[in-house]
Amino acid sequence: MLNALGTPQSLLLLGGTSDIALAVARRYAGRAPGLRVVLAARPSERRSAAAAELSDLGCRVEEVDLDARDHASHAATVEAAFTGGDVDVAVLAFGLLGDPERDWSDPELALELAEVNYAAPVHLGVLLANRMREQAHGRIVALSSVAGERVRRSNFVYGSTKAGFDGFFLGLGEALREHGVRVLVVRPGFVRTKMTEGLSEAPLAVTADVVADAVVEGVQEDRDLVWVPKPMRFVMSGLRHVPRPLFRRLPI
Amino acid sequence: MNDFPATATDPAVPDIRPSMPESQPAIPQRLVELHGWGRAASSMSHLASIDSLADAVSALRTSGGRGVTPRGLGRSYGDAAQNAGGVTLDLTKLDKILAVDAGGDPATVTVQAGVSLDQLMRALLPFGLWVPVLPGTRQVTIGGAIAADVHGKNHHTQGSFGNHVRSLDLLTADGEVHTLTPDGTPGVDEDGRLFWATIGGMGLTGAILGATVAVQRTETAYFTVDTDRCSDIDDLMAKMSEGDDAYTYSVAWFDAVTRGKHMGRAVLTRGDKASLADLDPKKRRDPLKFVAPSFGTIPEVFPNRMVNKVTAKAFSEFWYRKAPAHRVGELQNITSFFHPLDIVAEWNRVYGPHGFLQYQFVVPFTEAETFRRCFEMIVTSGHLSCLNVLKRFGPGNPAPLSFPMPGWTLTVDLPIEQGLDKLCDALDSEVIGAGGRVYLAKDSRLSADTFRAMYPRLEDFLAVRRQVDPAGLFNSDLARRLHL
Numbered sequence: 001m002l003n004a005l006g007t008p009q010s011l012l013l014l015g016g017t018s019d020i021a022l023a024v025a026r027r028y029a030g031r032a033p034g035l036r037v038v039l040a041a042r043p044s045e046r047r048s049a050a051a052a053e054l055s056d057l058g059c060r061v062e063e064v065d066l067d068a069r070d071h072a073s074h075a076a077t078v079e080a081a082f083t084g085g086d087v088d089v090a091v092l093a094f095g096l097l098g099d100p101e102r103d104w105s106d107p108e109l110a111l112e113l114a115e116v117n118y119a120a121p122v123h124l125g126v127l128l129a130n131r132m133r134e135q136a137h138g139r140i141v142a143l144s145s146v147a148g149e150r151v152r153r154s155n156f157v158y159g160s161t162k163a164g165f166d167g168f169f170l171g172l173g174e175a176l177r178e179h180g181v182r183v184l185v186v187r188p189g190f191v192r193t194k195m196t197e198g199l200s201e202a203p204l205a206v207t208a209d210v211v212a213d214a215v216v217e218g219v220q221e222d223r224d225l226v227w228v229p230k231p232m233r234f235v236m237s238g239l240r241h242v243p244r245p246l247f248r249r250l251p252i
Numbered sequence: 253m254n255d256f257p258a259t260a261t262d263p264a265v266p267d268i269r270p271s272m273p274e275s276q277p278a279i280p281q282r283l284v285e286l287h288g289w290g291r292a293a294s295s296m297s298h299l300a301s302i303d304s305l306a307d308a309v310s311a312l313r314t315s316g317g318r319g320v321t322p323r324g325l326g327r328s329y330g331d332a333a334q335n336a337g338g339v340t341l342d343l344t345k346l347d348k349i350l351a352v353d354a355g356g357d358p359a360t361v362t363v364q365a366g367v368s369l370d371q372l373m374r375a376l377l378p379f380g381l382w383v384p385v386l387p388g389t390r391q392v393t394i395g396g397a398i399a400a401d402v403h404g405k406n407h408h409t410q411g412s413f414g415n416h417v418r419s420l421d422l423l424t425a426d427g428e429v430h431t432l433t434p435d436g437t438p439g440v441d442e443d444g445r446l447f448w449a450t451i452g453g454m455g456l457t458g459a460i461l462g463a464t465v466a467v468q469r470t471e472t473a474y475f476t477v478d479t480d481r482c483s484d485i486d487d488l489m490a491k492m493s494e495g496d497d498a499y500t501y502s503v504a505w506f507d508a509v510t511r512g513k514h515m516g517r518a519v520l521t522r523g524d525k526a527s528l529a530d531l532d533p534k535k536r537r538d539p540l541k542f543v544a545p546s547f548g549t550i551p552e553v554f555p556n557r558m559v560n561k562v563t564a565k566a567f568s569e570f571w572y573r574k575a576p577a578h579r580v581g582e583l584q585n586i587t588s589f590f591h592p593l594d595i596v597a598e599w600n601r602v603y604g605p606h607g608f609l610q611y612q613f614v615v616p617f618t619e620a621e622t623f624r625r626c627f628e629m630i631v632t633s634g635h636l637s638c639l640n641v642l643k644r645f646g647p648g649n650p651a652p653l654s655f656p657m658p659g660w661t662l663t664v665d666l667p668i669e670q671g672l673d674k675l676c677d678a679l680d681s682e683v684i685g686a687g688g689r690v691y692l693a694k695d696s697r698l699s700a701d702t703f704r705a706m707y708p709r710l711e712d713f714l715a716v717r718r719q720v721d722p723a724g725l726f727n728s729d730l731a732r733r734l735h736l
Contacts, residue, residue, distance in 0.1 A: 180296030
């Protein structure tokens with residue numbers, strides 16, 4: 001159960017080796033002694049290292065296999081996460097950034113992005129929602145991106161997957177309200193993580209820890225949508241209304 | 253909407269052998285959001301309104317894998333009387349007072365579990381009888397008072413509610429109703445372990461359906477009250493240590509906002525039940541009159557942060573100044589002495605939609621230094637509390653999860669804000685270090701590990717529970733949170 005101060009007792013990380021997911025786990029580990037953490041990711045040294053780190057922080061860690069592109073395996077992944085009891089907070093944190101110029105010209109790469117960033121989250125999101133409706137409580141935290149708010153030429157394949165992702169989870173949140181389950185959509189700007197390593201930083205860049213703080217605060221305050229950093233909301237709502245001929249000329 | 257699985261065949265549900273036909277229709281349930289009095293930590297339960305024993309058994313039979321929890325008037329501050337995804341039994345319709353034995357020694361009353369203390373007091377006063385333990389509100393049920401083993405201003409002299417229960421009727425997971433007594437019941441509860449696990453057991457041993465409670469005789473419904481203003485926390489603790497034993501009732505309100513020289517300034521009120529001779533001729537004409545004014549209901553219009561530096565300071569100043577520096581023998585009625593907050597209904601709405609939590613802890617008398625340190629941590633934390641109570645407890649009782657123990661207890665109401673978890677966690681550490689504990693009826697945030705460290709007799713409770721409810725049919729959000 002989430003307690004009155006929004007601290008969970010169990011945390012499911014789908015994409016359990018993502019920098020943001022682990023930052024969220026560290027935040028909660030500091031507030032919840034004995035936190036149960038389910039790390040769902042492909043088996044890897046990175047996953048083992050993450051499990052060891054969280055165990056050292058006092059968490060009870062379970063490792064579960066997750067392959068985003070193997071849709072048939074998703075149900076078993078979600079079931080495994082719930083065998084140890086209720087899941088209070090589930091974070092959907094996996095995704096691919098891709099290579100923008102190759103993605104839109106290589107059909108296989110474009111499909112991979114669409115599957116990993118949209119189809120798999122939708123499939124897992126419905127599976128999670130069904131389990132959480134049964135327990136009648138819980139939070140799904142969906143890591144979206146400002147890139148979906150207005151899709152740009154410079155990374156439109158990625159942006160389009162996040163646009164779909166964002167819309168799905170906002171809608172899922174509305175549908176689940178009457179069942180006691182809430183969805184928090186998080187829209188970060190540029191986050192310095194392994195996913196963005198080597199890229200030139202965009203303005204208002206943040207660290208994974210800043211995103212994690214926003215997640216913890218958003219869960220505690222029962223929010224549906226948060227921007228990270230907060231001013232990003234105003235930047236994007238400005239950009240959203242820029243006429244297309246002008247938008248095309250912007251260096252973004 | 254009803255996607256609730258009808259799982260009479262669920263293997264997690266034990267066989268129920270009630271004396272009722274199998275064709276009994278399932279009682280209607282509504283999926284509703286429930287929360288405690290603090291209005292935080294809400295969840296959705298299937299609420300079943302219980303009119304009879306048959307209803308209650310039927311609800312057990314069809315409860316499904318997420319179990320059942322009983323609920324009364326919802327005055328627990330946290331998540332004790334809700335059961336996310338499972339069934340919550342609304343027992344407030346079981347509100348009959350079945351028998352009053354005014355001539356017995358002691359006098360007793362036999363009631364159904366949904367009778368409120370308010371209703372019971374109104375019924376008993378004409379007989380010259382008095383409810384032995386009254387918590388800070390009369391709007392609690394008998395079932396809730398037993399399940400939380402509530403205490404009042406007379407704890408140091410007369411113990412908690414459980415001390416006055418002569419017998420109780422418990423519907424257990426097997427669908428049977430057992431009548432339990434403090435000394436045990438042959439064939440059912442040989443040594444009284446189930447009885448005492450149920451006292452303070454937060455509804456996790458079964459559903460209390462009724463009880464017989466010893467009550468006290470009284471000549472009037474008034475109190476003679478002595479009031480003292482204390483200039484700081486040390487003055488207050490000294491006055492209480494010296495004088496409390498001379499009074500049946502004793503409690504102090506203290507200022508948790510003011511710092512510096514007058515940190516912990518307080519108003520100490522102590523008193524005894526008034527006798528006929530204490531009343532003036534006008535009151536003597538109706539000495540058992542129940543005075544319970546109502547100023548209406550607080551509307552749902554308050555934003556978060558209504559309790560802020562300005563309002564908290566103003567309230568604390570007013571509350572302190574309105575009390576006399578020293579007054580002896582003032583006659584007060586039930587409401588003004590016991591339940592000033594009952595004058596307005598739904599006062600918890602003042603805290604806004606984020607709600608608040610109440611932190612109440614006790615530490616042994618030998619840990620007065622820790623107590624003072626906790627007090628200072630609260631006052632200097634920047635978290636603001638207006639309704640602050642300090643009291644000395646007397647001896648505890650045999651119930652393994654009962655809260656009171658000999659020592660100092662302190663209660664604060666804290667609006668839910670960022671950083672409150674840090675203050676509460678720090679207080680938990682102090683309390684555990686001193687061998688103290690936090691009150692489950694108020695709690696909405698303890699972790700399973702900290703809870704375990706506070707209740708050394710938890711294993712006794714769990715052993716009884718495993719025996720009476722091996723499948724864990726009785727379950728609640730609190731039980732899930734604390735791994736009970």
